[in-house]
Amino acid sequence: KQEVTQIPAALSVPEGENLVLNCSFTDSAIYNLQWFRQDPGKGLTSLLLIQSSQREQTSGRLNASLDKSSGRSTLYIAASQPGDSATYLCAVVFGQAGTALIFGKGTTLSVSS
Amino acid sequence: GAGVSQSPRYKVAKRGQDVALRCDPISGHVSLFWYQQALGQGPEFLTYFQNEAQLDKSGLPSDRFFAERPEGSVSTLKIQRTQQEDSAVYLCASSLTGTGYRDTQYFGPGTRLTVL
Numbered sequence: 210k211q212e213v214t215q216i217p218a219a220l221s222v223p224e225g226e227n228l229v230l231n232c233s234f235t236d237s238a239i240y241n242l243q244w245f246r247q248d249p250g251k252g253l254t255s256l257l258l259i260q261s262s263q264r265e266q267t268s269g270r271l272n273a274s275l276d277k278s279s280g281r282s283t284l285y286i287a288a289s290q291p292g293d294s295a296t297y298l299c300a301v302v303f304g305q306a307g308t309a310l311i312f313g314k315g316t317t318l319s320v321s322s
Numbered sequence: 323g324a325g326v327s328q329s330p331r332y333k334v335a336k337r338g339q340d341v342a343l344r345c346d347p348i349s350g351h352v353s354l355f356w357y358q359q360a361l362g363q364g365p366e367f368l369t370y371f372q373n374e375a376q377l378d379k380s381g382l383p384s385d386r387f388f389a390e391r392p393e394g395s396v397s398t399l400k401i402q403r404t405q406q407e408d409s410a411v412y413l414c415a416s417s418l419t420g421t422g423y424r425d426t427q428y429f430g431p432g433t434r435l436t437v438l
Contacts, residue, residue, distance in 0.1 A: 213364070243426070252326070252413060252429035253365070298364055309355075309381065310427065312364030 211236050211303045215313035222289055223321055230284040230316045232299030237277045240302040243310065244273050244284050247296045256297075257284070289320045324348070326430035328414050334436045335404045343399045343433045347416030354397050355427060356389055357413040365413055371397060372420045404437045411435070 212235045222228050232242070241260050245253040257266045257273040259282070265274040272285040286293060296317045300310040327346045335341050347354050353372055357365035358381075367381040373394035382389070386405075391397040401408055411432040417425035 241424070245429075250431070252431045253415075255426045255428070258426055300364070309367035309370070309378070310357075310365075312366070314362065314364045 211301075211311055213299055213301050213311050213313040215297075215299055215316050217316060218314065219317045219319070221319045221321065224289060224291060226289050226320075227285070227287050228289055228318070230286070230297050230299075230318070232282040232284070232313055234280050234282075234301045234303075234311075236303050237280055238304050239277060240304060242273075242275055242282050242302075243300045244271075244282075245298040245300060247298055247315065253298065286318075289318075291320050291322045294318055294320050326414055326416055326428050328412075328430040328433050330433060331431065332434050332436075334438065336438055337406060338403055340400065340402045341404055341435065343401075343412050343435070345397045345399070345414030345416075345430060347395065347397070347414070348418075348428055349395075351416035351418055351428075352394075352420045353417040353425070353427075354391055355415045355417075356397070356399050357415065358383075359411040359413055359432070361410075368399070368412075401435075404435075406437050409435055409437045 214233045243258045244256045247253050259266050259275045270287040275282050296315040298315045300312045329344045356368040359365040369389045370378040371391040386402045388400045411434050413432045415427040415429045417427045
């Protein structure tokens with residue numbers, strides 16, 4: 210079964226700290242991987258999309274890496290801010306034929322000022 | 323421009339009632355997806371449309387769930403004879419092209435359904 214796992218489930222850090230969120234997936238034959246942010250009561254916002262041929266993507270203070278062979282992705286957040294507090298979801302499209310994103314359960318991040 | 327919108331934002335239904343949830347995708351987006359998100363879980367895929375064609379409905383949990391997109395724009399997810407286990411947030415997403423998995427999906431705010 211194709212699964213996506215995110216560890217830890219929750220994380221609390223002080224403002225200014227650099228942090229890493231982890232995502233692992235069971236099948237290395239992926240099409241792409243996305244990181245999303247979800248704020249309470251709101252929908253998902255796409256942060257970064259990494260195609261299977263890519264190793265990383267960067268946007269501002271965010272950097273996402275992809276290692277297909279080990280079935281892992283990381284989301285690095287530099288100089289965290291209270292406004293970064295949200296749930297971060299990793300989602301994978303497996304193979305070439307699938308249309309469905311398979312999501313992890315998310316990591317809930319709290320950044321204190 | 324406007325993003326994906328969903329209505330109603332909140333719906334309370336008595337067990338056994340039928341409900342209809344509406345999604346307005348971003349104008350011109352070809353692909354449309356429905357997801358179900360239970361409390362504390364990630365979203366789970368329900369169904370996928372390319373224009374008006376429902377290409378994948380493998381995630382619909384039972385025959386009580388039905389989705390349509392008759393004119394290739396607005397979509398409705400209907401749940402018949404609601405059960406308590408149907409309580410969840412229902413998310414709609416759209417993407418620009420007809421190969422939705424290649425594109426970034428843009429999500430609406432969701433409809434929170436509570437079945438009493």
